[in-house]
Amino acid sequence: MTSPDTLPIRPETWEMIQQLVGFDTTSRESNLGLIEWVRDWLNRQGVPCHLTYDRSGMKANLLATVDPEHPGRTRSGGVILSGHTDVVPIDGQAWSTSPFVATLIGDRIHGRGTADMKSFIAAALAMTPRLLAAPLQVPLHFALSYDEEVGCLGVRSLIDDMAARALRPAACIVGEPTGMDVVVAHKGKRAFRCRVHGREAHSALTPLGVNAIEYAAQLIVHIRAMANQLRSNGPFQAGFDVPFTTLQTGTIKGGTATNIVPRECSFDFEFRYLPGVDPDRIESQIRNYAEEVLVPEMRQVEPASRIEFESMSDTPGLSIEETHRLTVLARALARNDRIGRVGYATEAGLFQAADVQSIVCGPGHIEQAHRPNEFVTLEQVARCEAFLERLLGHLCTHGPDDEAMRAR
Numbered sequence: 087m088t089s090p091d092t093l094p095i096r097p098e099t100w101e102m103i104q105q106l107v108g109f110d111t112t113s114r115e116s117n118l119g120l121i122e123w124v125r126d127w128l129n130r131q132g133v134p135c136h137l138t139y140d141r142s143g144m145k146a147n148l149l150a151t152v153d154p155e156h157p158g159r160t161r162s163g164g165v166i167l168s169g170h171t172d173v174v175p176i177d178g179q180a181w182s183t184s185p186f187v188a189t190l191i192g193d194r195i196h197g198r199g200t201a202d203m204k205s206f207i208a209a210a211l212a213m214t215p216r217l218l219a220a221p222l223q224v225p226l227h228f229a230l231s232y233d234e235e236v237g238c239l240g241v242r243s244l245i246d247d248m249a250a251r252a253l254r255p256a257a258c259i260v261g262e263p264t265g266m267d268v269v270v271a272h273k274g275k276r277a278f279r280c281r282v283h284g285r286e287a288h289s290a291l292t293p294l295g296v297n298a299i300e301y302a303a304q305l306i307v308h309i310r311a312m313a314n315q316l317r318s319n320g321p322f323q324a325g326f327d328v329p330f331t332t333l334q335t336g337t338i339k340g341g342t343a344t345n346i347v348p349r350e351c352s353f354d355f356e357f358r359y360l361p362g363v364d365p366d367r368i369e370s371q372i373r374n375y376a377e378e379v380l381v382p383e384m385r386q387v388e389p390a391s392r393i394e395f396e397s398m399s400d401t402p403g404l405s406i407e408e409t410h411r412l413t414v415l416a417r418a419l420a421r422n423d424r425i426g427r428v429g430y431a432t433e434a435g436l437f438q439a440a441d442v443q444s445i446v447c448g449p450g451h452i453e454q455a456h457r458p459n460e461f462v463t464l465e466q467v468a469r470c471e472a473f474l475e476r477l478l479g480h481l482c483t484h485g486p487d488d489e490a491m492r493a494r
Contacts, residue, residue, distance in 0.1 A: 093190075095209075095467045102208035103467075106171075107188040107197040113172040113235045116144040120171050124148055124211065124230065131214050138247045140240065145232040147244040151253075152217045153225035164225035165481065166258040166442065167474075168433060169207040170234030170241070173199040179458035194461040201450030201462045206261030209449070209470045213478065222481050227255055234433060237277070237399030241433045245440045254442075257412045259477075260434040261448030263455055263462070266469045268416045269426040269446035271325070274403030274435060276365055277356040279396040280305065280376075282340075285388035286349040295347030296388045299340045301380050302351040305393070306335050308375050309355055312368070323360050325427035331368070332429075333357040354398065358429055361405035402435040406443060416445045419476045420469075428452070447473070 093100055109120035125135045128150050135150040153164075176185045176198055183189040185198040195205070210228060217226055232240035248255075262269075282302045287295030313333040322329045333355065340351030359365050376393040384391035406413055408425055417423060430452065434444035449466035 094464050095471060096212060098212040099209050099467060099471060102212045103195060103200065103205055104188040106204040106208050107199055108186055109171075110186050111172050111199070111232075112175050113233055114175070117171045117232045118144060118146060121146045121148050121230065121232075125150075127211070128214065128228075131218060133214060133218070136247065136251075138243045140232065140243075145240065147232060147240050147247075148228065148230040149244060149247065149253075150228045151225050152214060152222070152228070154218050154220070154222060162252075162254040163256050164222075164227060165477065166227040166229050166255045166437070167206075167210040168229040168231070168241075168258050168260045168437065169203050169210070169448075170231045170433065171204075171207070172232055172235050172240075173202065173204075174235050174456045176458070181458050183459065185460075193464045195464065195467070196459055196461045198460055201263045201460050202452070202455035203261055203263060203448055203450070205450060205462045205467050206263075206448040206470060209467060209474060210261070213474055217478060220478055220482050223484060224256075224481055226478075226481060227253075229258075231433065238401045238431065238433050238436060239399075241436055245436060249440070256443070257415075258434065258437040258442045258444040259416065260432050260437070260444060260446045261470070262430075262432050262434075262446050263448050263450030263452050264426055264428070264446055265451050266420050266447060266449060266466060266473065267422060267424045267426045268413060268420055269404075269428055270408060270410075270413055271323075271361050271405045271427040272403055272432055272435065272446065273326070273331075273358040273360055273429050274363075274365060275356060275358045275399065275401045275431040276369065277354065277398040277400075278369075279352060279354050279398055281394045281396070282351045283390070283392050283394070284349050284351075284384060285347070285391065287347040289345040289347055292347055294387070296349075296384045296391050297347050298351035299348045301384060301393070302338065302340065302353055304380060305372070305376055306338070306353060306355070309333050309335060309372060312371060313357075321360065321363065323362075323427070325425070326360070326429060328429050329360075331357060331359040331363050333368070356399075358431070359403065361403045365400075401431040402439050404432065404435040404438055404444060404446070406438070406445060410443065412443050412445055415480065416447055419473045419480070420447060421472075 284296030284298035
C-alpha cells in the first residue's frame with residue numbers, strides 16, 4: 087500500500103477525496119451531509135454559498151463563487167466547475183474494500199464515487215485557498231448537484247437559480263470521468279415508463295380479455311424494430327463508440343397468474359440520440375404506433391383500454407465545435423489533443439441549453455464507474471490537478487470575454 091506521505095497528488099486533495107467518499111450519497115439517500123459539510127468548509131475559507139433544496143428538503147445543490155476581487159457580489163462571466171454529488175447503489179456488488187472509505191491500494195484510490203465523480207470535486211475544492219490568493223480576472227464557480235444518476239434532476243433547479251440571480255458564467259467544465267480527454271459531444275437521453283391497461287378474463291375465455299402483456303410486447307417489438315432501422319440506416323456520427331441512435335427496453339412487469347388474462351403491464355424504455363437528431367420525432371413514432379395501431383384494436387374488446395406514457399428523464403445532448411474557444415482552451419489545459427464523443431448523458435447538455443458553453447473533462451474512466459471496487463488512479467488525479475492549476479493561471483491572465491465564449 088502506498089504511503090499518503092509519498093503520494094503524487096497534493097495532501098489537501100487526498101484529504102478532500104477521503105472526506106467526500108466517506109458520505110453515502112447514493113441517489114436514494116439524502117446528500118445533505120456532504121453538501122452542508124462543503125458549505126461549512128467553504129464558509130470557513132470566506133467563500134459564500136447558496137443552496138437550492140428539492141421539495142422534500144432532504145437534498146440540495148450548492149453554488150459557490152470564488153471572486154476575491156469582488157467578494158459577495160454577483161458578477162457575470164467566469165467558469166463553472168460542475169460535479170454531481172450522488173452515486174449509484176452498491177447493492178448486490180462484491181466489494182473488496184469498504185465502499186464508503188477511500189482506500190489507497192498501490193496507485194489506485196478505491197471507493198464508491200472515486201471515479202464518478204468525487205475525485206474531480208475534491209481536486210477542485212482543494213484549490214480554494216490558492217484561488218482566494220490569486221488575482222482572478224473573472225470569477226470561478228463551484229456547482230454541486232444532486233440526483234444526476236437518476237436523470238440529471240437536481241442541476242435543473244441550480245440552473246434556474248443561476249438565472250434568477252442573474253448569474254451568467256461564460257463556460258462550464260463538467261468533471262465526469264473521461265480519462266482527462268476533452269469530450270465535445272454526448273448523446274441526449276429520454277426515458278419513459280409505459281403502462282398498458284387491458285381487461286382481465288379467465289384464460290379459458292381469452293377472446294373476452296385484452297392481454298396487456300401481449301400488447302406491451304407488440305409495442306416493445308416496434309421499439310426494437312425502430313432500433314434496428316437506426317442501426318442499419320443511421321444517421322451516423324463518427325467518434326462515438328456507438329455511432330447511431332439507440333433504443334432499448336430495460337424492465338417489464340405484469341400479470342398475476344398463467345390462467346388469468348393480464349389486465350396491467352408496465353415497462354421502461356429509453357432512447358439515446360445523436361446530436362442533431364430530433365428526439366420529438368422518435369417519441370412521436372412510438373406514441374403514434376400505440377395510439378393509432380394498438381389502442382383501436384384493444385378497444386374493440388374493452389372501450390376503456392389505454393396505453394399511457396410517463397416521462398422519467400429528458401436530458402439534452404451536448405455538441406460544441408472542435409474549433410470553439412472553450413474546446414481549444416480545454417485541450418491546452420489538458421495538454422491533450424484527443425477529442426472525445428460519448429454515449430452517456432451528462433449535465434453539460436443542460437448547461438449548454440442554458441447558454442453556458444460546456445465541455446466534459448475529468449479524471450478516471452467510465453469503465454471503472456458503477457462497478458464493485460470502483461477506482462481512480464493517482465496519475466489521473468494528478469493530471470486533473472495540473473489541468474486545474476493551468477485553469478487558475480488562465481483566469482488570472484485573461485479578462486471576461488463572455489460573448490466570444492458563448493458563440494456557437
